Amino acid sequence: MIKLKGIAAAGGVGIGKALVLIKDEISVPKRRISHDEISREIYRLEVVLIDTRKEISNLQRKISKDVGFDHARIFESHFLALEDRVLIEDVIFQIKNKKVNVEYAFSQSINKYVDALLKVNDEYLRERVVDIEDISRRVLRKMLKEKAVSLSDLKEKVIIVSHDLAPSQTASLPKEMILGVVSDIGGRTSHTAIIARSLRIPAVVGVEVATKNIKSGDKVIVDGSKGLIIIRPTEKTLKEYRGKLAAYNKEIRAIHIPKALKACTKDGREVRISANLELPEELPLVKEFGAEGVGLYRTEYIFLGRKDLPLEDEQYKAYLKVVRGASPNQVIFRTIDIGGDKFLSQPEVPKEMSPFLGWRAIRFCLERTDIFKAQLRAILRASSVGNVRVMFPMISGVEELRQAKNLIEECKRELKKEGKTFNKNIPIGIMIEVPSAALTADLLAKECDFFSIGTNDLIQYSLAVDRANEKVAYLYEPGHPGVLRLIKNVIDSAHAAKIKVGMCGEMSGEPIFSFLLLGMGLDSFSMTSPQVPRIKELINNIKFEDAVKAVTGALKLSTAKEVENFLKEELKKVLKDKFYRILMI
Numbered sequence: 001m002i003k004l005k006g007i008a009a010a011g012g013v014g015i016g017k018a019l020v021l022i023k024d025e026i027s028v029p030k031r032r033i034s035h036d037e038i039s040r041e042i043y044r045l046e047v048v049l050i051d052t053r054k055e056i057s058n059l060q061r062k063i064s065k066d067v068g069f070d071h072a073r074i075f076e077s078h079f080l081a082l083e084d085r086v087l088i089e090d091v092i093f094q095i096k097n098k099k100v101n102v103e104y105a106f107s108q109s110i111n112k113y114v115d116a117l118l119k120v121n122d123e124y125l126r127e128r129v130v131d132i133e134d135i136s137r138r139v140l141r142k143m144l145k146e147k148a149v150s151l152s153d154l155k156e157k158v159i160i161v162s163h164d165l166a167p168s169q170t171a172s173l174p175k176e177m178i179l180g181v182v183s184d185i186g187g188r189t190s191h192t193a194i195i196a197r198s199l200r201i202p203a204v205v206g207v208e209v210a211t212k213n214i215k216s217g218d219k220v221i222v223d224g225s226k227g228l229i230i231i232r233p234t235e236k237t238l239k240e241y242r243g244k245l246a247a248y249n250k251e252i253r254a255i256h257i258p259k260a261l262k263a264c265t266k267d268g269r270e271v272r273i274s275a276n277l278e279l280p281e282e283l284p285l286v287k288e289f290g291a292e293g294v295g296l297y298r299t300e301y302i303f304l305g306r307k308d309l310p311l312e313d314e315q316y317k318a319y320l321k322v323v324r325g326a327s328p329n330q331v332i333f334r335t336i337d338i339g340g341d342k343f344l345s346q347p348e349v350p351k352e353m354s355p356f357l358g359w360r361a362i363r364f365c366l367e368r369t370d371i372f373k374a375q376l377r378a379i380l381r382a383s384s385v386g387n388v389r390v391m392f393p394m395i396s397g398v399e400e401l402r403q404a405k406n407l408i409e410e411c412k413r414e415l416k417k418e419g420k421t422f423n424k425n426i427p428i429g430i431m432i433e434v435p436s437a438a439l440t441a442d443l444l445a446k447e448c449d450f451f452s453i454g455t456n457d458l459i460q461y462s463l464a465v466d467r468a469n470e471k472v473a474y475l476y477e478p479g480h481p482g483v484l485r486l487i488k489n490v491i492d493s494a495h496a497a498k499i500k501v502g503m504c505g506e507m508s509g510e511p512i513f514s515f516l517l518l519g520m521g522l523d524s525f526s527m528t529s530p531q532v533p534r535i536k537e538l539i540n541n542i543k544f545e546d547a548v549k550a551v552t553g554a555l556k557l558s559t560a561k562e563v564e565n566f567l568k569e570e571l572k573k574v575l576k577d578k579f580y581r582i583l584m585i
């Protein structure tokens with residue numbers, strides 16, 4: 001039995017067999033062959049190429065039937081490589097003249113092919129490199145008789161263990177087959193952790209050595225609340241955890257979901273508690289957990305995990321579904337936030353040294369106005385059927401806000417000319433997640449309709465701590481006096497300008513901080529749906545005046561630890577017997 005500590009990313013207990021996802025790299029052995037083996041190696045090449053062509057044709061037919069001919073055309077460059085005589089002749093040349101095995105010859109030839117494509121001054125051809133690499137992996141796997149693991153046809157429930165699970169991979173996990181998620185890297189507010197929380201999959205990230213210690217098939221316990229994993233547990237530990245799992249499930253079912261949508265303190269302060277959404281499948285959870293609409297819809301997930309860009313109409317249909325699903329409550333669409341730890345296949349963004357500080361979110365959108373405008377038009381059109389708001393991520397100052405608003409006006413003029421309907425007074429808000437925006441909140445508040453504080457980023461930028469880096473996770477402290485002062489300034493500036501301010505960062509769903517934020521005057525809280533009942537229960541059981549007092553006390557303290565301990569003590573006093581129930585789940 002081995003115990004490893006990581007970062008508690010999504011609560012709950014998962015017990016099951018591990019499936020270790022190895023990086024999609026294939027090691028190709030080099031073997032000298034004798035003269036007699038040459039014809040056999042060339043024959044293997046032909047068989048595998050024919051087989052792969054068949055496989056791609058079948059895949060193409062299936063995709064054409066399921067999602068349309070246009071999507072099936074993405075395989076054209078796969079065929080291009082499989083039928084390229086120059087490439088095939090080169091492989092045969094190496095087998096004959098260098099007397100090497102077919103897989104090695106093929107990998108050498110494909111490398112040359114890719115290098116040549118990368119040098120061509122033609123963007124379309126350069127972009128085909130991803131497809132060529134994909135086909136080369138397929139061919140090599142066949143030659144090496146390796147099987148790619150497809151998560152969509154899992155036969156039994158598993159615990160996924162990986163070095164780094166991308167947000168798009170996590171989003172596409174078949175939820176009903178996944179008992180837990182473990183990764184070597186990542187932090188509590190990395191997007192993979194956020195998705196696991198939304199999907200209610202217990203997760204421990206930032207374990208550093210998980211993939212070194214776990215083999216596929218090992219029995220593993222994931223304690224997502226403590227950030228602990230236990231590999232090959234003893235019978236005694238297993239029994240103990242089976243008990244914890246049953247108790248956890250009972251606790252979850254026991255949480256009282258108030259019928260009233262509004263959260264209201266005992267002395268009458270009402271606040272809105274809404275849900276953060278990444279995937280349309282999460283939509284039923286919004287109502288199930290009693291959230292009042294969608295406070296953050298992370299639209300970029302529609303763009304992830306696919307090879308092409310969703311067109312305006314496809315986006316419009318997806319947004320309509322969300323608006324109708326949440327109706328009559330409000331949906332806040334956050335325009336695409338790619339970059340950081342979320343990347344599109346198309347357009348390919350050059351690798352950057354510091355992606356969280358780079359070409360991300362609004363910066364990307366203000367340059368790729370073609371992509372941005374298609375999205376704005378789709379959101380505007382969806383605003384004609386319900387309560388829709390739009391907000392921009394990563395605004396660092398007034399200039400960016402003005403540019404984005406000008407583009408909205410441009411889209412409105414176009415739609416009007418085309419006779420399409422939209423809400424011409426759609427409220428426009430911004431996320432406050434860059435320290436410069438938090439410090440100039442008074443200036444920004446004059447030019448928009450609402451704020452939503454994105455603490456996941458605001459904390460990483462103000463404390464200079466990469467939110468996805470487990471090495472510095474201990475410094476990622478929402479209670480840091482520097483962070484609290486920034487948040488207070490944002491709330492006060494918004495109210496001075498008579499606009500509402502909410503928070504959609506993970507901090508708003510953590511009980512001790514919800515208590516503090518309530519006291520600071522925050523108007524709305526948005527969090528993953530499963531967190532909603534607990535925070536509602538908290539707010540319904542306290543007095544606003546106690547929260548205001550707690551703010552005065554907390555702002556006098558010097559460290560995050562002091563702040564956290566103080567808030568816990570204050571909450572214990574005001575919640576009494578309900579404290580453990582609300583805080584310890």
Ligand code: PEP
Nearest residue numbers: 433454455456457504505
């Ligand atoms: C945030 O930064 O707090 C936020 C809600 O946005 P995201 O987590 O998508 O960066």
Ligand code: MG
Nearest residue numbers: 433454456457
């Ligand atoms: Mg953010």
